[in-house]
Structures are given as structure tokens and as C-alpha cells.
Amino acid sequence: MSESEPESQESITVVLPDGSELEVPEDATVEDCAYEIGPGLGRDTVAGKLDGELVAKEEPVYDGVELEIVTEGSEESLRVMRHSASHCLAQAVERHYDDVELAIGPPTDDGFYYDFDNLDVDEEDLAALEGEIEEIVDADYEIEREDVSIEEAEERLADEPYKLELLEEFADENDTVSFYKQGEWEDLCAGPHVDSTGEIGVVSLLEIAGAYWRGDEENTMQTRIYGTAFEDESDLEEFIEQRREAAERDHRRIGSEMNLFSIQDVTGPGLPLYHPPGKTVLKELESFVETLNHDAGYEYVETPHVFKTDLWHRSGHYENYEDDMFIFDVGDDEFGLKPMNCPGHAAIFQDQSWSYRDLPIRYAENGKVYRKEQRGELSGLSRVWAFTIDDGHLFVRPEGIEREVETIMDMIVDVLETFDLDYEMALATRPEKSVGSDEIWNQAESQLESVLEKRDLEYDLEEGDGAFYGPKIDFAFEDAIGRSWDGPTVQLDFNMPERFDLTYVGEDNEEHRPVMIHRALYGSYERFFMMLIEHYEGNFPLWLAPEQVRVLPISDANLEYASEIADRFDEFRVEVDDRDSTLERKIRAAHDDRVPYQIIVGDNEQEAGNISVRDRFEDQEYDVSIDDFQDHLEAERDEKRTEPDFLQ
């Protein structure tokens, strides 16, 4: 920050990213500053960032601001270029269609969109619009910025009701607004933009979607056209390739190919059916947490899928969650499918009296829950109506939070590392509206913080982002192609114990209120399973693979030996490919079915009493001893290694 030197009327100070300071005249713009640093930088300037906010290069700087110059080739400049591309889209649309009303057209993380009202297009029209955009780019119109008064803007936007609505809001804070003009077309826009349409690289329109004006379903539905733009063709091709790769990992496709699960019309939306191979994977996942739970002193409980709504009134779910619950009448009583497992567990705890010596109590359940998400939100296994949580609820003394949370964190880290997932943590603290005393909040938060500090790992502090009933630690992890997912959580709850009037008798022989901890290691099995399918592209580690080994006899003269071998490996999920087919086809099939290991047996193996082994990386080895391979498989499975590594 600037020193206490006397404030000059003629010059102000801006702070550059390296911490150095630059003196510039009072009315200097971002671009002026860039030229001040160097003429080369001045010429390359696309836009600027003032205190982190992206602005046009024409924007004036102010005293003490942290200034960053955005130049060509930077990520920010790509955003600027895409924003300009969205203007070209709007220009093209207005050339092709009459009476269209413009809404907004910002850049996004991987492209841009523009929203229009009164526009009727379908996907076949996109090619024509792309062609028009190309012409606009080729015409190389200069993009001119103009600051005009509010009154002047109102006149210019007389035919644009949505723009007028926006303008009204800006009018409160600004005397002037900016327009950007290219050729015959102009738009109310804060910018920044590139200097001319010729600087826009290659533009591609992707899809049409509906979008509510300002995202509010009370408002009219507009037509949104999504597109993207890149500096050059090869970047666009790479982008399309990435989308193709993501599509190839789509768990719905792989799930159907591998016969993992189905979601059928007759059974209803968002209600997945797990087929034997899929349930095999789930069972492995279940038994993994069961081991962790057992080691950490959890006891398994089981609660029904349906409860009288009395329970949901008591837990508060009915009041807060009614629209998302499946509720129905049976005779004179009202029942509801459970949207969460915690009330059932609280009811179990409540059923007897407890001493401080009994605590902590740790209940676990693979509990299926039902939430009536909006139909349009449902998608494969990632958004469903019925899903299973590897739920755990702990009832602890307030001073015992730290110790328990520490154990839970160990379990979570164990899980994430087993699947080779990089993760981040965040601590969410007390929001404005909350229940519970200052004392308990402070005590809880400081214990959570202490757990995080001890790990010596970085974490984000999300102040005020906790639930109203308690603070929490959230995990997020990244999959094999860099996508980020919400992961496990540890959540403290001061509310549920109140609602259920949960107590334990302390050393002082007085009744005390326990704190409840909600925790899940996977979150929901459905979501985690989906993520694993896409993370591994269906190539599960040995311990998870629905079929672990396939025995391929070279000819049917070796069928008997093949089944003998299969018997030797019957502690694994092993199949014999006994179809009348060539070895090549059998190998191909085993590959397509993503089996980690193939055992190949022909006359040579049969005579020698050994096997040939091939893995999914196409490596192979002859004359393998059955015992050696068996030992290896056991170790690979039990250590939950990620890749088949016998031949690696």
C-alpha cells in the first residue's frame, strides 16, 4: 500500500503483481499504465484486472489499486475473446432473425453463451449461424467502446426490454454506461473486448438450451445458444477431443456395457437396478467401509425405509424438506420414505439411558434414502431418487469431538488414497442463522481446526458456510481426467440432540447433551460408484473388478484343463471362455469386457502343468507357475492395488 506521502493531485500509485509501484497521472487508464511499463506490453494489452476484477483496458485506474495487465495468450484474454465471440453470435442471430430480443451473453469457463427471447431456432440452424459468425470475423470490424449517458442508453435500447431492465439497475450506481459497437451492431456491455472481430479465432456453436431470464423459474424461458471459441483450430480440436473422451467414460454407457446397472422405464426414474456385476463392485465397496468401521469401533444398526411422519416432524425434516420427500397415507396415518438416516439413529440412541462411560456411541448403516429431486435434475447414477449412504452417526461428549473427528479423517484419507484420488479439505464455520450456544460453537470449531492443523495439510476456511446446526469439514477430490467432485463430509450437529432430547449422565451425575456427528466416507454409493466408473473408465482394480480372471483355452482340447485351472482360482471371480472361437477372438472379448487378467492354456501349458498370463495392458508371459500367480493375485487384491501389476 502507498506510503504516507502527501497526496498529489496529478499522480496516483498503482501496485503491480510483483509488488512494485507505478506512478501514473490521475486520469490514466489500464492501457496507459501498460504503456508506462513498456510499449510492447502496451500493444499487447487486451484488458486489465483491477483488484482482481476483469475490466476493459479503457477503464481508469485509481490510487492504490492492484493492477494486473491481461495480455494476448493468457487465460483471461481467452475469456475476453470468447465474450467478443458471443457478441458476434448475437450479431449473426439478429442478421438472420427479426424481432429477437437480447438478454445477456457472457463468457463461461469453457466458452460462452448468449440468451435471446423470441427466437425460434433448432440445431440445424447452428451451421448457418456459424457461417455468419465466420463472415463477421473475416470482415474484421473494429470493436469500439463508447461511454454514453443513461438517457442516451435508454433511447438506444428502446426495443430491448431486457437490456432496459439491466440498465435500470446500473443507473442507480453509474452516470454512464458503455456500449460496444462492431459494424452495424452494438450492445450494452461492460466489456472488455478484443479490438476487432478479426482477432477472434475459431468459433463453434455447441448446443441450444432453455434458460430462465436471470435464472429464476418465475421468469420467461429464453433461448440460449452455447458456443466456444479458441485462438486456433487445433485448440478447438483438442477441446472436442476432450469432450469425446469424457463421453467415452460416461458411466451410463460403461454401466450398460459391463452390465453393472440399469434404470428402466417400467421401474421408474432415478431408481437404479444393480445387476450382478454391479452389485459385486458395490459389495466390495461396502465391505471395505465395513472393515474400516469395525476397526474404528462402529456398531451396525438397521432402520426401515419408511417411518411415520411423526419422526420427520420431530427431526425437523418434514418442515424443511417436505417437498423433497415421498409422503403418503396409510389408513389414518401419514408415512414418509426416509430422506436421511440420522433420525432413525437418534431414535435408537434415545431408546435407552447412557452414561458418559458409554460414549462415544458410533452407529453405522448402509442406509437407503429417498429424495424426490426435480425430474430434470435426474441423471444416471449421479442424481437419483433412491440412493445408499455409508452413513455413520456418533454421539459424543462435547469435549470428545476432536478425538472422534481425527479418527474419521483417518478413515476418509484411507478411502481417498485407496482410490488414488487427490483431495482438498475445507472447514465451514458458523453461519449467521444457527442453533446452539456460542460456547459449544467455539469449542467445536476450535476442535475441528485443531484436527486440521495437526495434519499439516492445507485447507480452505469457508467462514459462515456451515450448516445452521453445526460446523463441518468437507472434502473435494479430483478424478483421473481432472474433474472435481464433492466428497466425504464430517458434520457436527447440535440440533438433532435437542430435538430428540438426547442425554447422557456425566461424571457429575447430571444429564448432559451429547453432540451428534454425521459422517460418510463415500457419500452416496451411487455417486461414488459413478465417479469410480468414470475415473477408471470401467477398468477397475483387481479387488473391485466384477470378473477378475478369465481362462481362455486355446482349443476345446484344453477345455478340461481350463476348468481345472478355474477351480484352482476359485477364491477369485473367474470365468472360462468355453465358446467355440479362436484365441484372438477370446482375447479381444476379454479385453472388451475389461477383465484385468487372462490365463491362456493350450497343449504346452497343459503338458507342463503351468499357465500363460496376459493382462489388460497386452503384456504376456509364458510358463507361469500357478502358485506364483495365485500368490500375486492374493496380494494384489488384498492390498487393493490400482493396476494389475503381475507383468509390470
Added chain:
RNA sequence: GCCUGGGUAGCUUAGCGGUAAAGCGCGUCCUUGGUAAGGACGAGAGCCCGGGUUCAAAUCCCGGCCUAGGCUCCA
């Protein structure tokens, strides 16, 4: 819920007013094959459901169901 696509054999898709197609998979047979597709034949489809238009509908229209992608990273 709302917008835009889509729903045809177990799977992936073609056909888009005039006799329902292909590849994979499945079955039978020939082939007995040594490291990513040998060959022949065959079975398999209320073309999502309901209504309408038409001499004629998988195809066009209306309604429903399911499904995919969207539904303020603020001009």
C-alpha cells in the same frame, strides 16, 4: 417443473409417408485355431404409450411417459 434434442432387435445405430435394415451380441454348424474380430446359416422388433391426419404412419400432427443437455460463473 420449464426449454431444446432423442426413444427402431439384448447393445450401438440407419431408415423419416408405400414389404422394417446393418454391425456387435446370441444360437446351430463348419473350422481346432498360440496372443486385439475365421466362415456359413439362423433366431430375435407390439418401431416408447395413447389419440388424430391419410388409401397408406416407425415416418406427419396432438397428448403422455422415459431419456440427454441446459435453466444468472450477473450488461
